[in-house]
Amino acid sequence: MAPSPTLRIVIVAPETLAPDPSDALAWWQAERSRSLRIGLLENGYNIVAVLPPDLYLPERLAQIQPDMVIIDTESEARDTLEHVVFASRDARRPIVLFTDDTNTSHVKDAIAAGVTAYVVAGLAPERIKPVLDVAMARFQHEEALRRELADAKTQLHERKTIERAKGILMRRQGCDEREAYERLRKTAMDKGLRLAEVAQRLLDVADILG
Incomplete structure (x- = not known):
């Protein structure tokens, strides 16, 4: 079943998919980001914007008001998380973090900060839809509990x-x-x-x- 066309996704990721050819790490990161975007599009998701993790991120998210935020990062990216969570404080939305950082010591802090799903090495296209479906279901369940409380x-x-x-x-x-x-x-x-x-x-x- 395809995702709802009304589900508007913003990706928070590095600004460019064409970094300096001499920077091997940057090229690797760009390939990761490109793979994620292709996987989202192949699964029918609506990418409304790709935003850099900078100081203007909260303002841009507040203007766009996406249904879900996906953070594509090579590390735990605490500053990026803080910007996204701050922007979602008054308009809560699911936050999914994709990373290749195998250091899972940050997972607890990330979940406590508001991340709905923390996915390590989960960029295979066939994994994207199940991950986002579960993230959305979990977010909706938690919001229902929050409203009940x-x-x-x-x-x-x-x-x-x-x-x-x-x-x-x-x-x-x-x-x-x-x-x-x-x-x-x-x-x-x-x-x-x-x-x-x-x-x-x-x-x-x-x-x-x-």
Whole structure:
């Protein structure tokens, strides 16, 4: 099954595919990068940009807003990771790092920094699609868990806010817990607000009045 044509990929890699012929390492790195791009295209992926790992990377990623970022590097490239993660802080997206660096001591730090998949020597064209499919699935799963956790924290905060608001009404209006809750609920219905919003407004007023 081909990837969705709406999946927009940005590759972060060396600027040139035609380095100085006398620089054997640069030529090797360029061949790696070329192989990765060919593999992506052969698998039907949409490469919207290839960006250098420089100081302007966060700004460029923010402008392009890709669905996935692929880092093509010969080493752990901490600075590149920091730029990509920073750019994805407010618009989270899967980050896949392809490298030939067999030193795996950096994997834990890379994953903690936000890398979804860390692939060593994984540039064979037939491996690219499975790797990206798994990376996207993992990212979506983690985002679902993140949203569930955020929702749970919000619900807990709202319950605490409502409980505090009920306590204020009970003390100042001399009513019981049920009546305090009904007053909050009726106000919320009358004003078209959520119960937690009414409770927070009551707390804000109580703070002002002391």
